[in-house]
Amino acid sequence: MKSETAAGVLDPAPEEGGDDTQIGEQIRALRKIKGFTLQQMAEGAGISTGYLSQIERNRSKLPIGVLKKIANLLGVQMSWFFQPETLGPAEERDLIVRAHRRRKMSFTGTGIREELLSPNLNGPLELLLSTIAPGSDSDFYSHDGAEAGLVIEGVLDLWIGDKSFRLQVGDSFSFDSNQQHRCANPGEQPTKVVWVITPPHY
Template sequence: MVANAAGHPREAVEPESIAEHQDEELELGQQIRALRKIKGLTLQHIADEVGVSTGYLSQIERNRSRLPIGVLKKIANVLGVQLSWFFQPGVIGPAEEREFIVRAGRRRKMSFTGTGISEELLSPNLNGPLEVLLSTIAPGADSDFYSHDGAEAGLVIRGVMDLWIGDKAFRLEKGDSFSFPSTTPHRCANPGSEPTEIVWVITPPHY
């Protein structure tokens, strides 16, 4: 992953009302719970930050209570995501596939304002021990150095990428792969003239 841990703001298209997204609303509670678990946050912490009761938040996570858009905005802020994370038309697949399969046309997409970096989530969900991303780095884009818990690996499937791991620098081309502990400060950039694409695997999930 090349941008989220660095704290770059995501572009967001905010819906005016949850009522306009009935299909997605059925999954909101599960999405909130998955993100909360990944962040290591308790129901009590989220409830205190948002200003609601833990009982109400628990009902939301189990899709048993209506969720006003104002409350969802506050929850998203505490979880460190934009509302666009929850409202992406078509990302929810058939019930029998949701835990196992991500169709090419149903990937959850994330972009990072002003960085030239975008990502698509290839993992079916964020409940497992790892996440898989397709990262696209525009020509000249640079992630800057950052570090976080866990480990990561990847495979360059298009273009060229400069990768720094600590004080070591490498140039990777299509077909090259890598792996390193995420606690080591790392950085990646695209020195080429066409977009670079990398399949990135991170454990534990970081979104």
């Protein structure tokens, strides 16, 4: 998505190399526009003021669960932090996503980059491509709905509740996302996973 300025205009973030920084900057900019102090927003999101300050300055890990709390407090969907390309031809909108027009988001400090493959988040599910850097992982979290996925590159360690699994290319999975879950790349090459999440989580 785009970051809102005081004039109400949404400024796009850079396409490459700036996604992590842009999320922190967008959080800070939107917080100020909404009139929240650091302390007010930190309390509302259930995190410390120091942690929020570090997030805004891109000096701390930003797990998806924390970003979701911040997004909820700021009154935006998590998809707000995705960076869209040009919208493309009118006849393709809400139907087709060209590879060069995917909306992207990286989670600061986690080594995980998401690309939104769904044309929009208005339907019953979302489709994502996750690229997980070697040695990177997510925190445990849970949410309403269900998830399924397919490993298309690399190796994926997946924890679902009290169970853990190692998945290779071609392996797939499905689970109730109300269970605590997390993933990691234990390999030396990037891992890529296509995820289906319902209802849309971002």
